[in-house]
Amino acid sequence: MRELAEPTATDGDTPQQPPLLVADDVRTYFRSARGLVRAVDGISLSLQRGRTLGIVGESGSGKSVLARSIMNILPQRSAIRAGGEIRIEGREIRNLPRSEMRKLWGLELAIVFQDPMTSLNPVIRVGDQLTESLRLRLGMRRGDAADRALELFRSVGIPAPQRRLREYPHQLSGGMRQRVTIAIALACEPKLLLADEPTTALDVTVQRQILDLLVARQRERQMATILVTHDFGVVAGRVDDTVVMYAGRAMERAPTALLFTAARHPYTDALLRSIPRLRNRPHTRLQAISGRPPDLVDPPVGCRFAPRCRHAQPRCLTDDPPLVPAEAPGHEYACFYPVGTDEGAGALERNLRAGQTAAGMPITPDAAGGRP
């Protein structure tokens, strides 16, 4: 299925067409009592029509804020669009007024939120929540909208759709509710779908069903999709490219398969090592990343990951590493001492010999291990 869909999406029409989404050095800050929170601090990415992108990062790395920046639905009072451009089909949208944005919302851009418990209106029947956008945005008549709603419910795998349409959100389980929010997001056939941790609030078996559903609908409609998650398992095998975010920055970007086999950034590497694996013996210690993400009000000078990085060298504490291309096309990383290179191996060795990194974090060899 995948092999069939990909050539038409990438090789066929992308060279001539401009990317659907271009984000250039996007910065989104928030006012807080303690000062400016630099939630997204200079992210660039681009996405072709019909392609899928994963954004992975731990809590507080700015991935949800990035998704909301792209949607342009940041809270009006506290958010500051501190810089950068976001273009949809070549059109700058960062500073579009609400009335102009409304022409894009739903029709070009749609979003599925994390928690289906809160993203559906509790006092309105789910069918009405769905037909409302069909009627208002697409100008459908009541009867047509009802037929289309039924069809959408079927397409997202809701059993007994006719009956479910007349139910309230509290009558549906979490997985069913998330299917409803996906149906609503798909209602007007958007060109770009953002899914902001769409399965985090669901239990594991349902997670898989929802993710597979998203991927199936994405392939069927050739709809560009951004999947935001904190879980590498979610992006594996489901998205074309993956961006790893940390403290509001992109640490590494690569075709997803490559990221799992040839991660360059020590942060990506550490994240991959921390995934529990079935082939490990029982009671194997997980390799956690020590420390906490930096304070986004006052991020560290130099590389933001340096205080927790096993490779950290003096240079990492003063200079901010730019994104540089790796050997493979489409692979970029922001590190002076990347994993899998002589520089990186040398840096790790120096730190192991000293017993601590340049940032003063103690490290021991036993946790270093081989690549998983």
Place this chain on the structure above:
Amino acid sequence: MAQPESAAVTAEPRAEPGSGAGERHQRPGAARYGIVFWLAVAWLVIIGCCAAFAQWLPVGDPEEINVRDMLLAPSAEHLLGTDGTGRDVFARLVHGARVSVVVSLAAVAFGMLVGGTLGIMAGFFRGRFETVVMAVVDVILAFPGLVLLLALVAYVGQSLTAIALVIGFLSIPIYARVARANTLSVAEREFVLAARAMGAKRRRLLVSEVAPNVVLPLLAYALVATGVIIILEGSLAFLGLSVQPPTPTWGSMIAEGKRHLDTDPHVAAFPAVVMFLTVLSLNLVGDRLRNRFDVREANV
């Protein structure tokens, strides 16, 4: 029944156990609320019927004075006895329900409509509009209620409509506050953002996303407030400022019965008991309904 359905859906999703929550909500109503609730509802229905059909009910003339029969004890002829001027207490109670019901319903409707609208808009649009509305509301709230009520009644007059409107006006601030507080929390919820991200206009967000979620708690509050207003009307009548005599009201009956408390307590006691039961019933029903709404929101 379950067999073919689960077979049909195994290919895509498994049938999820959502039906359990549905069944809990479909239990028959009578069992869920208990006997006290239904007694309270029955009492309110009786009061409502009295108010609506008083002149067609076989209860005699509430304004017919018969000095010979004054202060009679309850008997077959006068079910609840007679008052200081020989008027039938039962007939007066039935007719007095009209004033209480009309005033409380009209006042609640007026207060909720105006106060609720102002509160929802203040909570939704924020900014200068909110500042102005809430400032006015606070000023009205800070004013001693009864004094303002007396002043307004003296100015507007003592007709049924005027009294209902004045009491309704006085309850605007409370509804505005309740509505604003609920709006503030509802407007932050994700489904409002989700609707915005689907391109809904602000007016649409206000009317179809926020307002339906604010109306439920507001209604539950209004039911309890109805009781308060019945008491308030009683106080006005007691002070002689409600609807003018000889129209019977529960409050004026208590005020009139006060003179005979030591000899014939039934004249004041019957209207007091009726008023008590009515307010109690309203509170019981209001509480129960509010619990139901809360449970439902907690489920969601």
